[in-house]
Amino acid sequence: MARSSTTSDVFNAVAEGRRRDILDTLIAGEKAVGTIVTDLALPQPQVSKHLRVLSEVGLVSSRAEGRRRLYRLEPTRLQPFQEWLAKYEQAWNERFDRMGDYLKELQEQGEQQ
Amino acid sequence: MARSSTTSDVFNAVAEGRRRDILDTLIAGEKAVGTIVTDLALPQPQVSKHLRVLSEVGLVSSRAEGRRRLYRLEPTRLQPFQEWLAKYEQAWNERFDRMGDYLKELQEQGEQQ
DNA sequence: TTGACATATTCCAATACAGGAATATATTGC
DNA sequence: GCAATATATTCCTGTATTGGAATATGTCAA
Numbered sequence: 001m002a003r004s005s006t007t008s009d010v011f012n013a014v015a016e017g018r019r020r021d022i023l024d025t026l027i028a029g030e031k032a033v034g035t036i037v038t039d040l041a042l043p044q045p046q047v048s049k050h051l052r053v054l055s056e057v058g059l060v061s062s063r064a065e066g067r068r069r070l071y072r073l074e075p076t077r078l079q080p081f082q083e084w085l086a087k088y089e090q091a092w093n094e095r096f097d098r099m100g101d102y103l104k105e106l107q108e109q110g111e112q113q
Numbered sequence: 114m115a116r117s118s119t120t121s122d123v124f125n126a127v128a129e130g131r132r133r134d135i136l137d138t139l140i141a142g143e144k145a146v147g148t149i150v151t152d153l154a155l156p157q158p159q160v161s162k163h164l165r166v167l168s169e170v171g172l173v174s175s176r177a178e179g180r181r182r183l184y185r186l187e188p189t190r191l192q193p194f195q196e197w198l199a200k201y202e203q204a205w206n207e208r209f210d211r212m213g214d215y216l217k218e219l220q221e222q223g224e225q226q
Numbered sequence: 227t228t229g230a231c232a233t234a235t236t237c238c239a240a241t242a243c244a245g246g247a248a249t250a251t252a253t254t255g256c
Numbered sequence: 257g258c259a260a261t262a263t264a265t266t267c268c269t270g271t272a273t274t275g276g277a278a279t280a281t282g283t284c285a286a
Binding site for chain 4: 115145146147157158160162164179180182194195
């Protein structure tokens with residue numbers, strides 16, 4: 001069995017570098033597919049396929065404007081990431097706290113001598 | 114061509130649910146492989162293989178203690194995530210700002226009537 | 227309607243991955 | 257050295273996924 005479907009998982013959707021590139025370029029604002037294609041210098045079908053995956057996990061939304069299709073970032077869907085990372089910030093901070101304690105110990109030892 | 118190697122990319126390493134489970138269980142602190150195996154009820158070889166991937170991207174480190182091997186979280190390696198997400202917080206906030214502006218507009222219109 | 231433009235989908239091939247089972251590599255105690 | 261414990265690696269299989277090329281769908285303009 002391989003990795004679980006990319007369609008249902010925000011983490012998998014973002015794991016692909018090209019998809020992150022697409023999301024990154026959408027930070028600037030709504031863009032048509034063709035604009036993304038030229039900005040990132042990728043083949044159009046690839047961009048459409050990546051947009052499909054991103055769309056299925058809700059990281060982007062689209063609206064039609066004539067024959068163009070404008071895609072927009074949906075940053076609220078990054079919340080699973082935020083939440084997941086938040087759990088680690090604590091461990092991260094404790095790490096620095098311990099380092100601080102250690103430095104303080106060293107300092108106190110130095111003062112005693 | 115398939116997905117780019119999971120070994121070299123923190124995003125790919127974390128895309129796998131089981132690996133996130135392992136990281137999660139290591140928040141509590143250093144653990145031996147066997148402890149992870151019983152805690153998560155996973156086959157030992159799978160745990161070892163996932164730990165290898167996590168180790169190769171630096172998300173965990175290990176030290177030998179007798180015949181056991183203790184794995185520890187390296188939360189600083191989550192920095193690429195933090196940084197990547199930070200770019201989107203701006204877009205996120207602007208979104209809420211616009212929503213705030215819109216609500217304010219509605220409110221002002223209501224006051225005029 | 228026909229042609230041009232914009233985007234999406236389908237088909238194909240190559241590859242990488244997760245999971246399972248079996249096995250290999252320490253390390254300890256007798 | 258030998259058994260037992262702890263962990264890592266290898267081999268295998270099924271499957272998901274990406275990229276490429278070709279094609280389909282949709283939309284506008286003349």
